[in-house]
Amino acid sequence: MPFRPRYTGLIDKYRDRLPVHDDTRIISLGEGNTPLIRLNNIPRECGRDIDLYVKYEGLNPTGSFKDRGMTMAVTKAVEDGCKAVICASTGNTSASAAAYAARAGIAAFVLIPEGKIALGKLAQAMIHGAVVLQIRGNFDEGMRLVKEVAQNTPVTIVNSINPFRLQGQKTAAFEIIEELERAPDFHCLPVGNAGNISAHWMGYSEYLEHGIVNNRPRMIGYQASGAAPFLRGAMIDNPDTVATAIRIGHPQSWELAWKVREGSDGWFDECSDEEILAAQKLLTEKEGIFCEPASATSLAGALRDIDSGKIPAGSSVVCTLTGHGLKDPDTAIRQCAGGVISVDAALGPVRDAIVENLA
């Protein structure tokens, strides 16, 4: 038969490896199954013999990897009879929680830091009908409040401290292995709460334990310099970075992430906001791939470590692009000052502008 079965989301695909039952009502928007794109131009131009891939998680239903965890978290919340979910968020978790709650027909409450959330994410939380509580404080304060309020309110927390989130997110590692037919040598991720790097390590480890592969990658976590508790070796109180998705000073998966570093013989490093934005632009201009600033942290760090030889020539490297560039149009446009040319609606000026810019 020339037709393949319809893709119906990652819980259906990996149900044997996820905590669901045959009769579990699955809340899905077709998340997962994202492209693993091999970079062509960037490795050639930096003159390094590297097999460099990006896992474009921005192509999930709400535009970030959070959907992988949210399909699981909301499915289990509904299975347990819960009528409302709650999260603190730098943006993408709120967008995802709002969408999956809408799909499930339950309520969503989201706490976001005032003024520090990208416009697209705010729009998503609002349009899906979540109750948006904008707090005069940062993510870490929102997270503390969510934990407190959930103790005596009938709401289920869907932040990555909800163990079902990491279960869903581990499937990204499964997909990478299935495409490469092995695990890559290195896997680079941006790190905020460090749930995702921990989830990937779980996924890689599971496929190793089950004999599906015989290798695991070294895991590298990159943080923004202004929000780099793993580099400082301690929590920090006033994180700041243009990469708002990882503007986190008190990571929730602190212990797990250190174990990932040890278990995988990996490392943490930091990138400046300038490096992050440069990598975002490089990827858009050289490869046609638009990710949000936080996501570009993985590539920014990887390129530096490839350049220094810390990631040796001949390696295969996967960088996770955690979220879509359209999430944060303001930051993108700010990087392109002078990028739009105004002309009269007449052939002459239009042709002149083209000819001038052809060279």
Ligand SMILES: *Cc1c(COP(=O)(O)O)cnc(C)c1O
């Ligand atoms: C949530 C998020 C991160 C950080 O993931 P953690 O699991 O918190 O480390 C990175 N990038 C984007 C775009 C995100 O939405």
